Amino acid sequence: MNKLTFPILQLLADGQFHSGEALAQQFKVTRATIWSAIKHAEALGITIFSVRGRGYKLPQAIDFLDKNLVLSAVGEQREWINLIILDEVASTNTYLMQQKNVPHATCVAAHIQTNGKGRRGRTWVSQLGASLTFSLAWRFQCGAAALSGLSLAVGVALMRTLASLGVNQAQLKWPNDVLVLDENRQGKKLAGILIELQGDLDGPSTAVIGIGINLNLPKTVLESIDQPTTDLNKTAALNKNNNQPINQNFLLGTLLKHLVSVLSNFEQLSFVGLRDEWLSYHAYHRQAVRMLLPNGTEVLGVVKNVADDGILLVDTPLGLQRFSAGEISLRGVNMQGVRHVVGD
Structure with missing residues (x-):
């Protein structure tokens, strides 16, 4: 971790160009040290524009956490x-x-x-x-x-x-x-x-x-x-x-x-x-869904409710089932078909 990277980024947060020379003077280091800190920022996935004669700049102004x-x-x-x-x-x-x-x-x-x-x-x-x-x-x-x-x-x-x-x-x-x-x-x-x-x-x-x-x-x-x-x-x-x-x-x-x-x-x-x-707030309340379970299996049904302990209640061809884990998907779900299967 380069200790200068984030202090430099704080200055660049205004979205304006800052010359390498000005940054070096401010932090009392060499321009090579500034360049090294910029490279560390880029290694973290941060995009920094570098233009000869103008310096360094972030693509846009950002807010730092304070x-x-x-x-x-x-x-x-x-x-x-x-x-x-x-x-x-x-x-x-x-x-x-x-x-x-x-x-x-x-x-x-x-x-x-x-x-x-x-x-x-x-x-x-x-x-x-x-x-x-x-x-x-x-x-x-x-x-x-x-x-x-x-x-x-x-x-x-x-x-x-x-x-x-x-x-x-x-x-x-x-x-x-x-x-x-x-x-x-x-x-x-x-x-x-x-x-x-x-x-x-x-x-x-x-x-x-x-x-x-x-x-x-x-x-x-x-x-x-x-x-x-x-x-x-x-x-x-x-x-x-x-x-x-x-x-x-x-x-x-x-x-x-x-x-x-x-x-x-x-x-x-x-x-x-x-x-x-x-x-x-639930997007899929009373909606036909495909439940993707942790073991790789799938269950079709209609979301009926959420129990007092947060368990999802789904009406399926096997009756009302409780799900404590898994993921809701709408991929390949036919609303009318599922309702017919579960007898809604």
């Missing part, structure tokens, strides 16, 4: 949050999982994740200024066995946050994705949730809640992702009265505020206290 700005957006509940902002980390979830005796409500956010985690072994693709990636450690007095439905509860916090920012097109996909649907109800992924648990099944436990939100993904990044994807600024632009980019400091602070509220509710009432609200 601890004071984030906590200001959290508001009265800022005292709950122990916020750590890292320049570069493999995975915020992995970082928190490896810490010993991490304080309750510790949030680790990163400007860049080099090996971000997604569900089912996938990689979460992120870039500087193009995505918000963070993890929150939350201690529960109950055991891991009582945390069923936690990822759905976190989805409620995400939806409340997006609504407060004027983003009304987003919906939830069981168990932990945020989508924007097109006219054919095919979803493009906007955000994702990954929860990892530490502790006993019956004793105190800690949930590490990882969240990734696409902010403003370049076309090259969108094309590199193996599923339909969108970002927050493209979604917000669909609203006629919302032409301003969403600042990630305000986004993170607002989301942390809603997470504190939702997780406190979850501690007291479990998922049942949030179930009806979650259902109001």
Whole structure:
């Protein structure tokens, strides 16, 4: 890791050209040292324009995470949050999982994740200024066995946050994705949730809640992702009265505020206290779906409900089945055909 890379990027964040000579003078190093730091940034996947006689420039101005700005957006509940902002980390979830005796409500956010985690072994693709990636450690007095439905509860916090920012097109996909649907109800992924648990099944436990939100993904990044994807600024632009980019400091602070509220509710009432609200956001409620199961098998059916513990209830040819894991797909699903098969 080059210690000068991110201080230089902070200066380049205005989207203007900065000469190598001026940067060298500011940091009291040689131009070769500046060049080395720029090369390290490029190795992280950051695009930097280099023009002879003009210097270095990012493709566009970006917002860097700022601890004071984030906590200001959290508001009265800022005292709950122990916020750590890292320049570069493999995975915020992995970082928190490896810490010993991490304080309750510790949030680790990163400007860049080099090996971000997604569900089912996938990689979460992120870039500087193009995505918000963070993890929150939350201690529960109950055991891991009582945390069923936690990822759905976190989805409620995400939806409340997006609504407060004027983003009304987003919906939830069981168990932990945020989508924007097109006219054919095919979803493009906007955000994702990954929860990892530490502790006993019956004793105190800690949930590490990882969240990734696409902010403003370049076309090259969108094309590199193996599923339909969108970002927050493209979604917000669909609203006629919302032409301003969403600042990630305000986004993170607002989301942390809603997470504190939702997780406190979850501690007291479990998922049942949030179930009806979650259902109001579900993109595929009462829709014909194909359930892709972890063992590679598939089940056709119609989504009927979500149980009080977050289990998905699907009406199938074998009757009403409960799914605690798997992925919803609409690929190759015929609505009328499935309804006929399950006898709806």
